Amino acid sequence: MGVVDAPQVIVAGSREEAVSAFGDGSDVTVVAGGTIVMPEITHGRLSPRRALLIGRAGLSGVRSEQGRTTIGATTTIAELEDAAEPLGACARGLADVEIRGQATLGGNLCAPPGDESPRGDLQAALLALDAEVHSTGAGGERTEPVEDFLAAGPDGRLVLDVAFADPQAGASAAVRRPHAHAYTIMRVCAARVGGELRVAVSGAGPTAVRSRAVESAVADGADSAAAAERVLDDVAPHDDALASSWYRGRTLPVLVRRALDDLR
Amino acid sequence: MRLTVNGTEHEVVAPPLTTLLHVLREELFVTSPKAGCQQGGCGACTVLVDGEPRRACLIPLAAVEGAAIATVEGLGEADELSGVQAAFHEHYAAQCGFCTSGFVMAAQALVVRGDGAIEREEVIEALSGHLCRCTGYVKIVDAVTAAVRSEVTTGSPA
Amino acid sequence: MKAVGARLPRYDGIAHVTGRTQYVDDVRVHGTLWCKALRSPHHSALILSIDTTKARALPGVHAIVTHEDVPHNVYGHLEGLGVPADEPLLAEGDVRWKGQPIAAVAAESEEIAQAAVDAIEVRFEQREPILDIRTAADPDAGEHFHQWGAIYPHFGPHNHRRVRKGDVEAAFDAADVIVEGVYRPQAIEHCPLETQVSLVVPEPSGRLTIYSCTQAMYFSMGVVAAHLEWPLNKLKFVGGTVGGGFGGKVDTATETICALLAIQARRPVKWRFTREEEFLTSSTRAPWHIEIRDAVTKDGWILGRRMLTLHDAGGYARFSPYGLTKHAFHHTGAYTIPNLRFDGFVLFTNRVPTTAMRGFGVTSVSLATELHLSRVAEQLGMNPLELRLKNANRVGDTTGNRVVMHDPSTVVVTLAAADAAGYELGEDYRAMTSERRSGDLLPEHLVAQQAPDGEHLATYRATNGGAR
Numbered sequence: 001m002g003v004v005d006a007p008q009v010i011v012a013g014s015r016e017e018a019v020s021a022f023g024d025g026s027d028v029t030v031v032a033g034g035t036i037v038m039p040e041i042t043h044g045r046l047s048p049r050r051a052l053l054i055g056r057a058g059l060s061g062v063r064s065e066q067g068r069t070t071i072g073a074t075t076t077i078a079e080l081e082d083a084a085e086p087l088g089a090c091a092r093g094l095a096d097v098e099i100r101g102q103a104t105l106g107g108n109l110c111a112p113p114g115d116e117s118p119r120g121d122l123q124a125a126l127l128a129l130d131a132e133v134h135s136t137g138a139g140g141e142r143t144e145p146v147e148d149f150l151a152a153g154p155d156g157r158l159v160l161d162v163a164f165a166d167p168q169a170g171a172s173a174a175v176r177r178p179h180a181h182a183y184t185i186m187r188v189c190a191a192r193v194g195g196e197l198r199v200a201v202s203g204a205g206p207t208a209v210r211s212r213a214v215e216s217a218v219a220d221g222a223d224s225a226a227a228a229e230r231v232l233d234d235v236a237p238h239d240d241a242l243a244s245s246w247y248r249g250r251t252l253p254v255l256v257r258r259a260l261d262d263l264r
Numbered sequence: 265m266r267l268t269v270n271g272t273e274h275e276v277v278a279p280p281l282t283t284l285l286h287v288l289r290e291e292l293f294v295t296s297p298k299a300g301c302q303q304g305g306c307g308a309c310t311v312l313v314d315g316e317p318r319r320a321c322l323i324p325l326a327a328v329e330g331a332a333i334a335t336v337e338g339l340g341e342a343d344e345l346s347g348v349q350a351a352f353h354e355h356y357a358a359q360c361g362f363c364t365s366g367f368v369m370a371a372q373a374l375v376v377r378g379d380g381a382i383e384r385e386e387v388i389e390a391l392s393g394h395l396c397r398c399t400g401y402v403k404i405v406d407a408v409t410a411a412v413r414s415e416v417t418t419g420s421p422a
Numbered sequence: 423m424k425a426v427g428a429r430l431p432r433y434d435g436i437a438h439v440t441g442r443t444q445y446v447d448d449v450r451v452h453g454t455l456w457c458k459a460l461r462s463p464h465h466s467a468l469i470l471s472i473d474t475t476k477a478r479a480l481p482g483v484h485a486i487v488t489h490e491d492v493p494h495n496v497y498g499h500l501e502g503l504g505v506p507a508d509e510p511l512l513a514e515g516d517v518r519w520k521g522q523p524i525a526a527v528a529a530e531s532e533e534i535a536q537a538a539v540d541a542i543e544v545r546f547e548q549r550e551p552i553l554d555i556r557t558a559a560d561p562d563a564g565e566h567f568h569q570w571g572a573i574y575p576h577f578g579p580h581n582h583r584r585v586r587k588g589d590v591e592a593a594f595d596a597a598d599v600i601v602e603g604v605y606r607p608q609a610i611e612h613c614p615l616e617t618q619v620s621l622v623v624p625e626p627s628g629r630l631t632i633y634s635c636t637q638a639m640y641f642s643m644g645v646v647a648a649h650l651e652w653p654l655n656k657l658k659f660v661g662g663t664v665g666g667g668f669g670g671k672v673d674t675a676t677e678t679i680c681a682l683l684a685i686q687a688r689r690p691v692k693w694r695f696t697r698e699e700e701f702l703t704s705s706t707r708a709p710w711h712i713e714i715r716d717a718v719t720k721d722g723w724i725l726g727r728r729m730l731t732l733h734d735a736g737g738y739a740r741f742s743p744y745g746l747t748k749h750a751f752h753h754t755g756a757y758t759i760p761n762l763r764f765d766g767f768v769l770f771t772n773r774v775p776t777t778a779m780r781g782f783g784v785t786s787v788s789l790a791t792e793l794h795l796s797r798v799a800e801q802l803g804m805n806p807l808e809l810r811l812k813n814a815n816r817v818g819d820t821t822g823n824r825v826v827m828h829d830p831s832t833v834v835v836t837l838a839a840a841d842a843a844g845y846e847l848g849e850d851y852r853a854m855t856s857e858r859r860s861g862d863l864l865p866e867h868l869v870a871q872q873a874p875d876g877e878h879l880a881t882y883r884a885t886n887g888g889a890r
Contacts, residue, residue, distance in 0.1 A: 009280040011326050031281075038322045042283060043696065044536055051281055053397040055327050096393025097370070098310055098317045181305065182392035199357060296441025298665075300615045301697040308615055336441030349439040353431065361438030362615040362665030368439060397614055397666045408759040 008050045012057035018158065020208030021052050024138035025156040028052050032074050033102040036111055036119070057104075059160060070163040073106030077122070080105065085170030086189040086259075087125040090202075093174055093184040094121045105162060109133065109146070110154035116241035118183045123150060123208030125172070127200035128189035131164040150207045168192040171262035173255040174244070175203075185242045188231075188255040190263045197263075199256065202239045204248050213234065215257055224264075228256035265329050270338025271295060280326035285309045287325050288335065296336040296365040300395070307394030310366035311335050317373040335366045339372060348372050351411035352404075359398035367394050371408040382412045424672050434663060443663050446619045446633045447694055454526040454621065455484055457680055457693035458535035461703060462524060465551035466567055467774040468515055469544060473526060477538040482530035485687035486538070489514035492682065493651040496819070499641075499674070499740060507574060508569065509738035509775070511649050512640055512677055517546070518567055518737030519774050521703030528683035528691045551772040555711055555732040558769045567737075567772065574739055574768035583743075583750040585822040588761035588870065590717075593726025596867075597717035601672035601798045605714070605790035609734075610707040612779055616665020617695035618704055622680040631658045634677050637667040643672040646681055669778035673705050673740070693761040707743065708776035709734045710749075712790040717761070718798055722809045725867055726761035729753055731787070735768050736775035742768045745783035746775075752784045753789035753821055756832040757810065760871040805839055808851045818858040818873050826873040828857055 006153040012018035022028055029039050029048035032055060040046035060074040062083065069084065080091035094100055094108075095118070102115040109126065126146045133143060133149040135157040146162070175188035184204035197215050202208040211234040217227035237248030265314070267274050273396045278287045281291065285302070287295040300308030302321045309320040312334035340346035348371045358364040373380070376389055380403060388401075396404060437443040474486045489495050489512040498507030525542050525814045529535035538818040549567060552558050559572040566572045575581040594600065607736055621633040627729075636642040639661045647654050676693040695704065709731040717725040731749060736741035746766045753764050781788070797812075799806035815821075815830035833856045840847050854863075859872060 007281055008280055009324075009326055011280070031327070034324060034327065035319075036375060037303055038283060038324060041281060042302050042321070043698070044533065045290075048281075051324075053326050096307075097318050097390055098307070098393050101316050102318055102322060169377045178389075178392065179397055182389075223346065227291075284435070284531060289448075293450060295444075297445065298445070299616070299694070300617075302695065306615060306697075336439075340440065342436045342440060342442075345436075346438065352439045353435045356432060358432070358435060358438035360615070360666045361434065361443045362445065364438045365441045394661075397612075397617065397668070 007048045009053065010050065011053045014159070015258055017060055017132060018052065018054045018057040018059065019136045019141075019160075022136060022158040024262045026047075026138075030054060030110075030158060032104040032107040033076065033100055036107060054158075060104075064166070067166050069166055070161050071105055071207075073159040074104045076101055077105070077108070080122075084129070084167055085169070086128055086172035086191060087122065089172045090122045090125040090184075090187060090189065091173070093176055093187065096182050098112060104165040106159040109149070109159055109162065110157075114240075118185065118203060118242065120207055121184055121202055122186065124189040124200040124202035125170075125191075126162060126164070127208055127210045128170065128191040128193075129164040129196045129199050130191075130198055131162050131191045133158045134161045134163065134212055141211060147210060165193060168195070169263050171259045173258035173262070175251050175255065177242075183242075186248055186252065186255065188252070188259045190259040192263065199259070201231065201235050201252065201256075203242075204235045204252060209235050211256070214260075218260065224257045224260040227260060229254040232254045265325060267325070267328065267331070267333060269333045270335060271332075273357075276325065278325055281324045283321050284311070284323040284325060284328055284333070285320035288320060294335050294337055298362055298365060300362070300366075303370070305395075306363070307366040307370070308370045310364050310394070312369055312373060315373070315376060317370045334369070334372075336368050339368065344371070347373055347414065348408070348411045351414075355403050355407035355410065357399065357404045357407035363394060363396045363398075367391060367396070367404055367408070370394060371411060374412050375407065380411040380413055382409065384409050387412065445616055445663055445665050445769060446621055446635050447616070447692075449621055451621065451623050451690045454690040454692050455687055456532045456535045457526055457528050457683055457691050458532065458539045459679070460524045460527075460539045462513065462520055462522040462527040464517060464546055465520045465553070466549040466550050467517050467546040468549065469513060469524070470547055471543075471545045472525065473543040476543065477541040480534065480538050480541060482534040483527060483538045484530070484689055485528040485683045485691070486525060486542070487679065487682045487686060488512055488525045491686065492649055494649050497645065497648045499645060500739075500744060503744060504576065504655075505739055505743050508659075508742065518770075519675060519772055521699075522737065523679065526679045526683060526693075527707045528687045528689070536753075538670060553771055553773060555709070555734045555769045555771060558771055559767070566770065568770040569795060570770075572769055574735065574743055574770070575723070577743065583746050583764070585750055585753065585762050585764035585767040587822050587824070588726070589876070590726045590728060590761045590763040593761035593867070594717040596727070597725055598720040599718045599801060601716045601718055601794070601801050602712050603790075603794045603797050605710075605712040605793055607710050607786045607789050609709045609773075610779060611701055612666070612668045612706070613671030613700070614664075614666025614668060614670060614765075617697060617700040618671065618675045619678040619692070619694040620680050621690060621692040622677065622684040623690040624684050625658075628686065629656045629658060630681055632677050632681065635659045635664050635667070635671050636661060636674060636677070637664055637669070637671045641672065642674040642677055647679045650681060668780050669707075669782060670704060673777050675704060703774060704741070705736075705777035705781035706773055708736070708745065708786075709773075710786040710790075712786065714790060714794045716759075716794065716798055718802065720802065722799075722804050722812050723800055723865060723867065724757065724759050724813050727754065727759045727763075729762075729764045731764070731766040733766065733768050734771050734773060734776060736771060736773040738770070738775045739768065740775045741778055741782070742776060744777065747784035748826070749787045750777065751821070753788050753791065754822050755788060755795070756815055756830070756833065756869065757791075757795070757813040758868065758890070759813070759816050759822075760868055762822045764822065805847070805851075807836055807845060807847060810836055810852050810865075811847075811854050814854075815855075816856050816859050816863070819868075820871050820873055820874065829841050832856070877888070
């Protein structure tokens with residue numbers, strides 16, 4: 001037995017091939033843009049036995065028909081920079097030019113919690129947009145609300161596409177670290193979908209979180225500032241290398257207020 | 265696996281999950297892209313893949329089979345520098361030089377995109393994935409802004 | 423003088439922009455093996471045993487070294503400056519910082535080298551780590567891990583760097599206000615774009631060619647020669663372009679270990695730090711704890727200064743005593759303070775050993791003294807630049823170490839800065855110069871410290887006696 005087992009690498013040439021090779025996801029590492037997975041492999045923290053490259057499986061593209069937008073899983077972040085707000089703002093604020101050109105929507109949705117690094121920037125937008133995730137895995141293909149997908153976790157699922165009804169309005173506000181080594185520390189997304197307000201936060205926990213407390217407060221007639229204070233009912237900001245929990249806790253209500261104000 | 269680098273086609277033998285950076289540096293001896301962090305965070309490994317700036321340390325070889333890779337080595341030589349290279353040299357935009365290759369390729373992508381009216385802030389935004397510990401960035405931004413404006417408007421080096 | 427003031431191209435500019443500059447990691451030598459190190463997972467622990475058997479058995483492993491393979495393991499980089507040796511190249515008996523190298527492997531690939539490192543078995547007995555310089559020397563802190571105790575003891579007969587001048591007690595008695603401050607600049611990682619790296623090539627002649635990223639070639643050559651107990655002429659160092667150093671590439675972090683592996687393997691060996699290794703295990707600028715108390719008059723004279731500095735050397739001394747010495751020399755900043763009591767201590771903690779970084783020892787004290795002066799100005803209700811101009815070094819003033827100022831720039835630079843910033847200054851302050859103190863600028867308390875006029879210019883009359 002060699003010290004290092006060479007992994008089996010499958011470059012899926014079609015959606016069918018990707019779905020079939022993924023199977024129930026039990027013994028396969030999916031590589032889309034590679035921005036999250038490749039450093040793990042390079043540094044020996046992840047040694048896949050089977051690696052499934054889906055970048056050329058025809059899973060990318062943005063389709064808009066009859067008030068509904070469908071985005072393929074391997075669509076790059078760069079291709080989403082002009083997407084409906086707040087998704088567009090999330091995409092534009094994600095890392096830098098080169099990363100946006102490589103990273104994918106699916107990878108971002110399935111991102112493991114960032115250990116001292118920003119992850120899942122698009123998740124808050126998808127929550128605010130009440131998006132649905134269409135995935136395959138054990139039991140075959142299924143479609144579910146993004147909130148359920150995030151709660152269950154991505155293990156065992158291969159995202160195929162994400163879809164949402166075009167929003168009536170969308171807005172966001174963020175704390176960004178600009179210039180050299182740009183990234184978004186924390187972002188609040190708000191959208192009005194089917195007459196309903198939805199508010200979500202990324203960068204204040206392992207995955208993005210929806211804030212029903214803010215939504216209810218607005219529904220009950222609270223103004224932006226008062227409603228914004230309620231966000232800390234749903235979000236427990238953490239400490240990491242990007243920001244302290246104190247800083248997150250202080251800025252989060254401000255971001256919520258700004259997003260709500262911009263939405264009106 | 266076939267890979268075209270700076271216009272020359274190569275048959276590479278590295279395993280398919282090997283990073284493009286490793287293939288370029290260790291198999292093809294194209295050493296201008298650097299291993300600064302191997303996590304995509306520093307920008308020193310940036311090359312052009314089919315004209316787009318990308319982190320070579322994040323790309324598995326199998327994902328770029330058949331693609332055209334461009335690195336600094338293909339831009340110009342000492343006796344005939346490209347516009348971007350000349351601008352970096354004129355503006356003293358390199359000190360230790362380790363980050364330079366990545367910045368130059370990112371700048372080249374901007375030139376190719378062709379926005380002669382580019383603003384300094386846009387240049388800074390476009391270069392925001394690149395770290396430099398020596399220069400403090402000002403001269404790099406000067407060089408790239410000059411290169412993009414000049415190259416596009418006059419078609420010749422700054 | 424054609425070059426001064428001329429706009430000359432960088433001699434390495436063309437190479438940089440054409441991607442041709444050769445850094446150590448760009449050098450290709452046939453048959454090169456990769457090095458990986460086994461590093462301590464603990465801040466502080468005894469090493470009970472090291473077993474490399476399983477690691478040696480892995481295919482593709484060509485060499486493994488531990489402290490047993492180092493001819494001269496404990497060598498002090500600054501022995502020539504009176505800093506005795508305390509740091510082993512490879513850990514022997516105990517580990518004193520998380521990340522300290524214990525063993526190193528040379529193998530056919532990085533993956534195999536890392537697998538071999540993972541297969542080395544080390545038994546530890548952990549000790550309670552000491553991580554805070556403020557309490558490191560407390561008597562109830564328990565036994566300290568360093569053989570010299572918590573405090574570096576080799577400043578001549580003292581265990582601290584001292585500056586004593588004038589009568590600081592009298593100054594504090596005479597003061598209108600005492601201004602206190604504590605300043606704690608923290609560790610800074612150099613973070614060069616090029617990580618630590620070296621490539622050692624054994625030559626057929628028996629010499630070693632060492633491609634090194636060191637900032638200090640002859641210095642590193644001496645370190646390697648000392649550890650190997652080799653004459654200098656058996657080593658050939660090839661330097662060149664360093665991909666950023668800033669003081670962090672003077673520690674000779676990789677060269678000696680690669681050399682030992684190359685000798686054992688009879689193959690070239692390269693060790694390139696990962697970015698994690700660079701952040702977590704390469705040396706940093708030291709953290710400092712600085713307490714300043716100034717005795718000050720209502721009208722802004724600083725009569726005296728009491729200062730305590732604690733410098734965190736990390737697990738070993740390295741260059742810390744030198745850094746503290748420079749710090750002590752500059753502890754009054756660009757200002758003339760006649761009565762001084764400075765005590766500076768180098769302390770050992772279980773942190774990564776600290777090293778030089780731009781302005782080594784002086785940046786910390788500059789930060790502290792300048793912040794403190796601003797604090798003094800604030801407490802006196804005085805213009806902070808005017809306070810500085812008043813107390814600025816002038817010709818004939820003496821420093822804490824009794825060095826006589828001949829051409830101090832404090833006044834000139836402060837006025838230029840004020841101009842550039844559009845900062846309002848009183849007329850008499852605008853008119854100030856660096857010339858020798860007199861009149862209002864020479865109060866009683868500054869007379870004793872002032873060197874006699876022209877003392878620095880000596881004359882002599884030669885005798886003809888004894889001419890050959």
